[in-house]
Amino acid sequence: MKELRRAEKPNLSFIMLIFFLASFVVARVFTYFFPSTVLVVQGYHIHHFWYGLALLAIGGWLGINYRDDHTERIAAIIFGVGGGLVGDEIGLLLTFGDYYSELTYTFVISLLAFAFMATLIKRHGQAIITELFGFFHLNVDLYVGLFLAFVSSAFLIQSENMLVIVLSSITFIVALALILRRIMRYFRKLFT
Numbered sequence: 001m002k003e004l005r006r007a008e009k010p011n012l013s014f015i016m017l018i019f020f021l022a023s024f025v026v027a028r029v030f031t032y033f034f035p036s037t038v039l040v041v042q043g044y045h046i047h048h049f050w051y052g053l054a055l056l057a058i059g060g061w062l063g064i065n066y067r068d069d070h071t072e073r074i075a076a077i078i079f080g081v082g083g084g085l086v087g088d089e090i091g092l093l094l095t096f097g098d099y100y101s102e103l104t105y106t107f108v109i110s111l112l113a114f115a116f117m118a119t120l121i122k123r124h125g126q127a128i129i130t131e132l133f134g135f136f137h138l139n140v141d142l143y144v145g146l147f148l149a150f151v152s153s154a155f156l157i158q159s160e161n162m163l164v165i166v167l168s169s170i171t172f173i174v175a176l177a178l179i180l181r182r183i184m185r186y187f188r189k190l191f192t
Contacts, residue, residue: 011131012063012072014120016080019147021113023052023084026151030164031088039158049089051154055082070139077143081150145178 027048030037039046059079062071087109121128152171159165 011124011127012076013116014124014128014131015073015076016083017113017116017120019077019080020084020087022147023081023151024087024109025084027085027088027154030155034159034161034164037155037159037161037164046158047089048154048158049086049093051157052082052085052087052089055079055150056086058082073139073143074146077146078150081147085154139182141178142182145175145182148172148175149179 055078059075059077059082062075063079066072066075090109148171152168152175155164156168156172159168
């Protein structure tokens with residue numbers, strides 16, 4: 001029965017894909033404007049695909065181990081953000097060092113994203129529209145807060161540029177405020 005339940009939830013794939021594309025675009029824009037901003041630990045350049053792999057593992061673990069709608073959506077967001085960070089460095093991974101390889105990342109990522117989006121909308125358009133209205137109506141502040149927290153913390157960890165540190169810190173604080181606001185609402189509801 002759980003397999004049928006999972007198959008009836010195309011909304012999770014759509015949420016994951018939206019956050020995948022968003023984190024991919026944010027990472028691409030960041031590296032375009034701040035190409036020399038890197039995290040170096042004991043002489044090793046730590047790329048953001050490592051951060052993305054950690055998020056993929058966390059999102060996958062949550063998605064496998066918890067079956068309530070709220071946690072599944074959070075898992076889809078975390079998984080999508082992680083996938084976007086890994087996808088952003090696909091050129092680097094496929095060419096062993098050419099981060100800006102046009103053919104290896106732009107074409108592949110764009111084609112896959114378009115194919116997945118078109119397939120999801122064609123097969124599950126009504127469920128996706130229903131989910132989007134529910135998504136934005138109920139917990140948009142929590143979901144946006146989670147996205148901002150993950151992306152800004154990735155940039156904050158990697159940067160030595162003061163502008164990036166300040167902007168990422170402000171974004172992270174806003175994200176925490178959004179998340180705390182949602183948590184406080186939850187506990188108020190619980191105790192009233």
